[in-house]
Each structure stands twice: as C-alpha cells, then as structure tokens.
Amino acid sequence: MPHQLSRRDILKVAALGAAAVAGSRLIRNAEASGSVPHGKHQWAMVIDQSKCTGCGYCTLACQAHNDTAPQNQWNVITEVGELGGHKVFLPRPCMQCAKAPCVEVCPVGASYYRDDGIVMMDYDKCIGCRYCQVACPYQARVFNWKKFEGENPTVPEWGEPEVERRPRGVPEKCSFCYHRIDRGLAHGQMPGVDADATPACVVVCPTGARIFGDLNDPESEVSQILKEHASYRLRDELGTGARVYYLPADPKEMELEVES
Amino acid sequence: MIARLRAKLHRVNAWTFWLGFLGLLLAIGLTGGLLVFWKGLVVTNLTDLVPWGLWITIDLSSIALSAGAFSLCAAVYLIGLKRYEPVARTATFIGLIGYSMAMLSLLLDIGRPERFWHAMVYWNTHSLLWEVTMCVCLYLTVLLFETMPILANFEWLRGRFPKIAAKMEGAHHYAPYLAIAGLCLSMLHQSSLGAVYGVLKARPFWYKPEMAVLFMFSAILGGISLTIFASMFSSRLTPRARVNDALLERLAHFVGWALAAYVYFRAWDWLAMTYTYQPGRSEGLALVTSGPLSFNFWIGEMLIGAIVPMILLLRQSTRQHRFWRMAALLMVVGGVVAYRWDVNLSGLLVVLSYLPGEATVAYASYTPSLVEIMAGMGVIGFGMTAFSLGVRYLKVVDHRFAIEEHESVNVESPVAVTAKA
16 A cells, blocks of 8 residues: 555654754754863862861851852861871862763753853753752752741851842852952953952962962963872762862871961 | 431442542642742752652652553554553553653652743753653653543533544544654653663762663553553442453563563662672662662562562463452552662662762661652642543543544545545
8 A cells, every 4th residue: 555655654754854853963962061161261279188277267258258048058178087186178169070960961951061161050040850969979069948038147257248149949059159250350350369359268268278270371370289289189080070179188288387 | 326327428429438538638739739839848858968759759650650651552553452452541541640740749849840841941952851851741742642532532521512522532543643752752751761860970879771771661561550450440449440351461461571571670780780899889789688778679679569460460360360460560560669769769868978088978868758748649649530530531441442443554644535525
C-alpha cells in the first residue's frame, strides 16, 4: 500500500528533522557551557592559610555588605587542624568555578558566567528548585527558606548593604562582590588594589590573608603570588577550575605572623 | 438507637464513604498546600544539606508509576499487541493522573511556584532538569490527547455536547502517532530523571551512568504493575469496572520476568559499585546496606519490592490466584517508591567535605515535617480521587469496552473522507 508507506515516510523525515534540530542546538549549547569565560579580566582570590587567624571579620563584613541573614553565611570558616601550636583555618567563599556544576544544571539559566569569570545568580529568573545546591561540591549555596526580615545585626558596624536583599525561595551565594568591582572599574579604580573596588572580605581582613586580583594581568598580586608559591584548590579533582586558590599553612611563616 | 443509626448507615453506601475519605485527604492536603504557599518552604524539614525530600520522592514516584501509559501504548499501537488495548486505556488515564500529581508536588517543592513556567521560556539545554521539565510538559499534552476518547465517555458531556464528545472520541485515530511521541518523550525523561542524579560529580554515590537505565527499567515495571493492580482492585470493589483476567494475568507474567532482569541489574549496580574505599561512595553504599536506609533497601526494595513478587508472579499457582497476584503487584509498586526514596536520600545524607587532605564525611538527617506529609497526602488523595471518578464515570477500567478497530498507521486520509461524503 503506497499510501501507507508515504505517511510513514513523512513521519520518519519529520522525526529525523526534529532530532537534527534538537541535536545541533544541544551540541552548540554543550560547547557554550563547557567553555571558559574569557573576558578582559579574570578575577581570582588567594587565601593564605599561614596568615588566617580565624577571626571571622570576613564573614561579618560579607554579611553586612551583601545583607545576608545571620544563618545564610556566604563565607564559612572552618578550623582544619593545628600546625606548630597554631590553629589552621580554611575560609570558604564561592569558588567561582570556571566549569561550575551549578551553572550546568540550572534548568532556567538563572546561574550564569560573567565574562570576567564570576558565577552569578539571576534572582528574578530562579524558580527555587535547588538543583544547584545539590550539585555544588563546596556547599557554597544557601537557600532562603524564609524571608530575611528585620535588622541586619552587622549593620552598620561592619559596613552598609550594597545589594538588594534576596526574596524568599531562591538560593544565594557569594559573588566576589561584583557590585564593588563594577563600581570601582567605572570610577577608574583597580579591583585588588583600590579598597573600594575590592571584595569586602578582602578589605576587612586584618592580617592580609586574602589577596584579590586579575589572573589575566601578570603583574597583579594574585598572579605574582601564584607564580612564586605552591597553591592548591578545593576538590580540584572534580575539574571545576576554582578561582579561589589556597596557600597551605607554613609553620615558619606562622611564627613570623605571630611575632609581627 | 444504635439499630437506627445502623439502618441509616446502611443507606449511605460504600461509594459515599469512599468519597468522604478522599474528601478528608484532599482537605488535609489543601491545608498543607496553603500553609506552604503562605509561609514558604520554612515549614518543611528540608535543609541546605538535604534540600530534596518527601515531595521529590512523590514526584519521582508518580512519574515512574505513570510509565505504564507509554509502554502499554507502544505495545498496543507500535508493536501491535492489540488485545492489550483496554489495559492501555487504563494506563493512559493513570498516566494523566500521575503526571498531574508530579506537577502538583513540584509546584509545592519549588521555592518560587509562581515562576513554574520559566523553564519553558528560559532554556538551559545543558540542564537535565530543563530537559525533564520540557518532556514532562510535552508528554502531559500528549497524554491529554490520548485520554480525549476516555474523557468523551462522560455521560453528561455526551448528553449536553454530543458534537464535542464525538470530536474528542475521534482523537483515537491519532493513537499510533501519539504513541510514538509518548514513547520518545518518555524514554527521554524517565531515564533523564535518573541522570539528574547520575551526572552530579560532586556526589560520588550518585555519579554513575546506570542511574538512567535503572530509573527507566523500574518505571516500566512499576507503571505496568500499578495499572494491573488498579484495574483488578477496582473490579473487586465496583461492578462498573470489568476486567479480562486472562489478559491481566499474562501481563503480570511479563512483570515477573522483567523483575528477574531488574533484580539482576540492581544487584549488579550495588555489588559492583566499590571494592576499595572511595570517599563518599563507600559511605553511601554503607548507608543503604547497613545504615539508616538498610531496612528500606533490603526489605522494601529487594525482598518485598522485587524478589518476593518475582516469585509470586512467576509461579503459576500464585499468579493465577487473584489475591496473590494483586499483593505481588502492590509490592512492586512499593519497591519502586522505596527505590526513589533511597536514591534521593542516600546521595544527600552523605556530606562529603570540601576540606583538603583526608576526606571527612559527615551525615545529615531528614524526616519530613507534618506539613510536608499533609501536602503529600493531598497529592496522593488527588490521584486516588481522579482515578475513582474515572472508574465510576468514564469506564476507565472496562475490558469489554473497545473503541472501533483501526490499523496502526492505516488512517483514512481527509481527502477520502470528503470524497465519500
């Protein structure tokens, strides 16, 4: 029956066509989300564990500047051990991964890369499914289970809020204080050098354990330090390409820190 | 006094009692749901470490248990096993209910329910959850078309709007095409639901390719089992449901063999998982085989969920015995739900530390809150209500009822129809 065959053929062609269109779109997109952001600047943070005393100022400044609820810390400090009689700490902001699991899995594209490598959250797009939270290897995301209402206990002592409070029902995370970076660059300042253009946690650190700067600039402090010192990244084996580097605690340097 | 009450109660029949019970479930669910929308997800016991819980399990389970629709429709319209058509009708209706239940529980679960449509508009084609959302929405549309002829059975509609009812009935001409669409969409998202977990590198216990295969396989098993069980159960309760027991028995025999294959795959999945210690993965396995989820795993999933029903359905004497067949099928359904619960929690309860050096593993805990349970009961109550109404008013379970015969692709072209007229 030729009639029957032709129908079947049309169906086959239609199915193949649809598959081809869908396939090409998927491949193109897979490439897009697999690529590393390549803007002019590539921001990175170095945290020197020899210098960190675990004072928690970074967390407080973050809470004030980003107006986070007390239970929603974007920057968490953990005591990880002891070295030569001194405690060793590990502060953990968002790693701003170059290949961020949260960006890959977000169904609506509410998590995305900026050209300068910062992993951003579009709080207006987010549907609150929390897949990003499940996918993040660093527990960097906190969910707004309820609306943050009332006063922020860290304001004004630790700074003034610079971004809008997030609504109920979306996850939030550290953004390398992108607003400070953008504002600074607009005023001709250099993030990592000028305090007003640098993330609040870096500025407030009393021991200078946090260093911020541009990886694309070989003269920047972060580039120089990473060239001269051995560093490591958290869960590097996952291939996330974190932009937060740690300098492991060195007993000798820790002695010097205590003396100074 | 008591005699008079009893006489009164006699007049209230079983159907009214059943409706009352369902109404209670719905009322509890509605209260829970409203509390969630009003207060937000703070009323749940979900945390940043365990952000997915009971509702995700209900969502995954209702999608899995709807898989009878696409597999039986494919069997009837694509493979040509025509005699199963009345069973496929029941399965399709269950599918429509199941996917609506999934949508309801997702609506509860997402933090911004008013933005549920965002996945349609803002595409991240790289996200499995995006793919699942799109497939589920498209497939729900396919299911709506597939159930049109069933909905057209509604007496009131036939009497009041006979033309519309006739049009809806005509949708069955497209059944083969809808079956193809349903098969493609279902294969995609049923397996992708497993892959949602399977692609997460940060969670070693989930990170494995067979998640997609196991989700797919267990969904087909559970879906067909629920369809047979629901058909048999309703036929015992009401004369409005009539089944061809020989047909259901043969289908149950298939479930028995498929269970044997499933037990093999599932056993292979955890036995071959890890020989040497692997951070996160070994702990996940320990959680399931000897930890807090072990009862669920050994008894719920393996023994009652797979092995016992496999034996019951493969032995002729127990398979032919209606009670044992129904019991076995219900066990399969329970096993599929237990599998979804275990998968979700085993990966979340093991918290692999990001700290360098020796990998430290912590354990989180989760028990659903009262509001979560209430809202969950509402979702399940909705499904039961819809199926009960279907059995009563739409002849959803009626194996004598057969819509006119049609070849799988031999559909009369519109030209021929006009020529005849």
